[in-house]
Amino acid sequence: ALKKHILVIPGDGIGTEVTTWGKAVLEAIGQKFGHEFTFDEALMGHAGIEATGNPLPDETLAKAKASDAILFGAIGHIKYDNDPSAKVRPEQGLLKIRKELGLYANLRPIMLFDELLDASSLKPEILKGTDILFFRELTGDVYFGEKKRSEDRNTASDLMIYSRYEVERIAIKAYEAARVRGKRLCSVDKANVLESSRLWREVVQEIAKQYPDVETEHMFIDNAAMQLVKNPKKFDVVLTANLFGDILTDEASQIAGSMGMLASASIGDGTGFFEPIHGSAHDIAGQDKANPLASILSVALMLEISFGLKEEAKLVTSAVDKALKDGYRTGDIADANTDKSKILGTKAMGQKVLEYL
Amino acid sequence: ALKKHILVIPGDGIGTEVTTWGKAVLEAIGQKFGHEFTFDEALMGHAGIEATGNPLPDETLAKAKASDAILFGAIGHIKYDNDPSAKVRPEQGLLKIRKELGLYANLRPIMLFDELLDASSLKPEILKGTDILFFRELTGDVYFGEKKRSEDRNTASDLMIYSRYEVERIAIKAYEAARVRGKRLCSVDKANVLESSRLWREVVQEIAKQYPDVETEHMFIDNAAMQLVKNPKKFDVVLTANLFGDILTDEASQIAGSMGMLASASIGDGTGFFEPIHGSAHDIAGQDKANPLASILSVALMLEISFGLKEEAKLVTSAVDKALKDGYRTGDIADANTDKSKILGTKAMGQKVLEYL
Ligand SMILES: CC(C)[C@H](C(=O)O)[C@@H](O)C(=O)O
Ligand SMILES: CC(C)[C@H](C(=O)O)[C@@H](O)C(=O)O
Numbered sequence: 001a002l003k004k005h006i007l008v009i010p011g012d013g014i015g016t017e018v019t020t021w022g023k024a025v026l027e028a029i030g031q032k033f034g035h036e037f038t039f040d041e042a043l044m045g046h047a048g049i050e051a052t053g054n055p056l057p058d059e060t061l062a063k064a065k066a067s068d069a070i071l072f073g074a075i076g077h078i079k080y081d082n083d084p085s086a087k088v089r090p091e092q093g094l095l096k097i098r099k100e101l102g103l104y105a106n107l108r109p110i111m112l113f114d115e116l117l118d119a120s121s122l123k124p125e126i127l128k129g130t131d132i133l134f135f136r137e138l139t140g141d142v143y144f145g146e147k148k149r150s151e152d153r154n155t156a157s158d159l160m161i162y163s164r165y166e167v168e169r170i171a172i173k174a175y176e177a178a179r180v181r182g183k184r185l186c187s188v189d190k191a192n193v194l195e196s197s198r199l200w201r202e203v204v205q206e207i208a209k210q211y212p213d214v215e216t217e218h219m220f221i222d223n224a225a226m227q228l229v230k231n232p233k234k235f236d237v238v239l240t241a242n243l244f245g246d247i248l249t250d251e252a253s254q255i256a257g258s259m260g261m262l263a264s265a266s267i268g269d270g271t272g273f274f275e276p277i278h279g280s281a282h283d284i285a286g287q288d289k290a291n292p293l294a295s296i297l298s299v300a301l302m303l304e305i306s307f308g309l310k311e312e313a314k315l316v317t318s319a320v321d322k323a324l325k326d327g328y329r330t331g332d333i334a335d336a337n338t339d340k341s342k343i344l345g346t347k348a349m350g351q352k353v354l355e356y357l
Numbered sequence: 358a359l360k361k362h363i364l365v366i367p368g369d370g371i372g373t374e375v376t377t378w379g380k381a382v383l384e385a386i387g388q389k390f391g392h393e394f395t396f397d398e399a400l401m402g403h404a405g406i407e408a409t410g411n412p413l414p415d416e417t418l419a420k421a422k423a424s425d426a427i428l429f430g431a432i433g434h435i436k437y438d439n440d441p442s443a444k445v446r447p448e449q450g451l452l453k454i455r456k457e458l459g460l461y462a463n464l465r466p467i468m469l470f471d472e473l474l475d476a477s478s479l480k481p482e483i484l485k486g487t488d489i490l491f492f493r494e495l496t497g498d499v500y501f502g503e504k505k506r507s508e509d510r511n512t513a514s515d516l517m518i519y520s521r522y523e524v525e526r527i528a529i530k531a532y533e534a535a536r537v538r539g540k541r542l543c544s545v546d547k548a549n550v551l552e553s554s555r556l557w558r559e560v561v562q563e564i565a566k567q568y569p570d571v572e573t574e575h576m577f578i579d580n581a582a583m584q585l586v587k588n589p590k591k592f593d594v595v596l597t598a599n600l601f602g603d604i605l606t607d608e609a610s611q612i613a614g615s616m617g618m619l620a621s622a623s624i625g626d627g628t629g630f631f632e633p634i635h636g637s638a639h640d641i642a643g644q645d646k647a648n649p650l651a652s653i654l655s656v657a658l659m660l661e662i663s664f665g666l667k668e669e670a671k672l673v674t675s676a677v678d679k680a681l682k683d684g685y686r687t688g689d690i691a692d693a694n695t696d697k698s699k700i701l702g703t704k705a706m707g708q709k710v711l712e713y714l
Binding site: 153 | 433437438439441442446448452478479480483499500502504505506510511512513514515516517518519520521522547548549550551552553554555556558559562575577578579580582583584585586587588600603604605606607608610611612616636
């Protein structure tokens with residue numbers, strides 16, 4: 001039995017609603033398997049700004065560093081989105097915690113839930129068999145390069161920048177994963193135009209030599225965005241930079257018809273950070289409409305990756321699977337064939353998963 | 358009757374094969390309508406490097422500036438793609454001509470060909486009714502910002518940079534187009550993270566005020582990549598920066614199932630530049646397999662946009678339409694239902710379109 005301290009950071013919008021159920025699942029697993037999970041909670045994003053003026057309050061960062069794993073909800077608020085001159089923004093909290101915790105590798109598994117095949121806009125025959133694991137670099141690129149605004153405010157820039165060690169460490173993680181999966185790795189860049197991409201490609205080519213058992217392909221980002229739609233099955237592990245990964249993983253989650261279902265793990269030097277791919281969805285916040293399954297599946301990733309608890313992780317995933325197999329859906333994944341009485345709110349769906357546990 | 362001088366730049370790979378038919382269509386239109394079209398030809402890309410060491414030979418640039426419009430094929434060669442340290446690259450030719458001719462606005466209409474609905478990986482009911490016009494900024498962004506490599510070669514960067522006037526001039530073009538189309542404009546950026554995107558959003562918000570009849574929406578690039586798959590119909594005019602436009606237009610062309618069918622127009626300060634969206638496709642070059650229709654449809658864009666010849670443009674488009682309606686296909690757009698005897702090579706398809714003209 002393990003003793004672990006977990007920090008829950010609900011964040012903004014539907015973040016509070018969904019992490020409630022992620023936490024409840026952790027508690028249930030703890031009880032069932034005799035693990036001692038303790039919890040704390042902290043603010044980030046718009047919630048952090050409202051309370052302290054800071055999107056990542058010092059207290060949150062301190063608690064984060066002291067915890068064994070972090071369960072995060074979502075970030076962002078429409079209020080800042082249309083105010084390009086806002087000095088303080090919710091997203092800064094997320095970017096800063098990624099940097100401070102050294103979370104350089106963002107793992108995003110794109111899984112298909114057979115029951116949800118019809119929820120995708122892609123034809124089932126194109127989709128069937130898709131199983132992709134993205135490795136998105138998370139603490140470099142144009143996200144963290146120097147930002148400038150000219151004095152007259154008429155020119156603005158962001159520096160897209162990578163150093164060799166940043167590419168190396170995530171490439172190694174991606175190759176290690178490819179080795180125990182489909183043994184294919186596709187590295188995505190724009191090396192025909194960008195110098196930072198040329199460095200990226202050079203380094204990946206070097207690391208590739210250490211993994212002769214993995215088949216490496218290099219693809220330009222425009223082509224990758226296209227191939228994902230054309231033939232998602234052809235991808236196994238996809239390795240890419242921060243910005244390209246942001247774009248491709250959102251596209252891929254929609255292809256899988258599973259935006260509300262997908263979880264991600266950010267790992268690196270220390271504490272792991274687990275969150276849904278979906279955003280703060282203010283339009284449905286507080287209405288018991290959000291899908292808690294991505295947060296629950298984030299917990300499965302936490303159990304497996306941060307705590308090494310494979311059996312526990314499997315139990316969580318299969319509880320979600322069972323709820324789906326028995327026809328239960330939240331609004332976002334319901335379709336014309338869904339039995340109306342089985343369309344559940346956030347709470348009822350969370351409860352359902354607890355029952356199956 | 359008009360007198361126009363057109364420069365044909367075949368470029369690399371299948372470029373030569375497809376521009377042959379674009380040019381043939383221009384000749385046919387000239388004869389039919391009594392326009393005097395004269396032609397010249399010039400090298401660019403890998404072809405330029407092989408002949409002169411320069412991906413954009415001086416002679417090509419001089420001829421380009423002296424012409425009334427340019428019909429371009431494709432660029433790129435696999436040889437450079439996997440050699441990140443190559444000093445001279447085919448793509449530099451394309452980037453340089455865009456800059457030298459001031460081609461700041463790249464228009465990419467994403468059209469659906471009813472006959473090709475099944476060629477898309479998207480479900481027909483999701484796709485049907487899609488009609489998007491992209492305005493991709495083409496002479497700024499991280500494509501043209503300063504590129505650096507540290508002396509030890511271990512750090513590389515590209516500057517993502519925009520100035521107000523660059524955003525203004527393309528925003529105005531996009532709004533003018535939206536006004537005579539569906540009156541909706543979606544501007545795509547990453548303003549929650551990037552300073553250059555915040556400037557982009559500020560400027561678009563300002564220009565928007567001059568177009569109260571057009572409904573403006575601002576969307577983050579990750580969300581846009583997702584929404585394009587989820588519900589492509591919701592877009593009318595999409596306005597975006599160079600890099601984001603590169604990614605989104607390739608994704609969208611695949612969504613429309615029409616990579617081999619789509620044309621683009623690059624316009625700005627002077628001579629217009631017309632080319633297919635597809636690349637140089639070296640794997641099928643010289644085998645009479647390339648689809649010439651995108652090059653032919655580029656000619657339709659040239660006739661309309663550079664020469665103001667609407668009737669002539671329409672005739673070209675409807676000749677392509679007729680060939681499709683009568684069941685003719687090149688290999689890339691054929692499917693299980695295609696009559697095998699109607700699958701044509703490049704030449705036969707080009708001839709077909711000439712017949713319908
Ligand atoms: C909220 C935003 C800063 C963030 C990102 O771009 O990284 C989000 O889109 C994500 O993918 O986690
Ligand atoms: C060949 C390449 C430099 C080019 C670009 O990225 O602009 C191409 O992908 C395009 O979209 O025209």
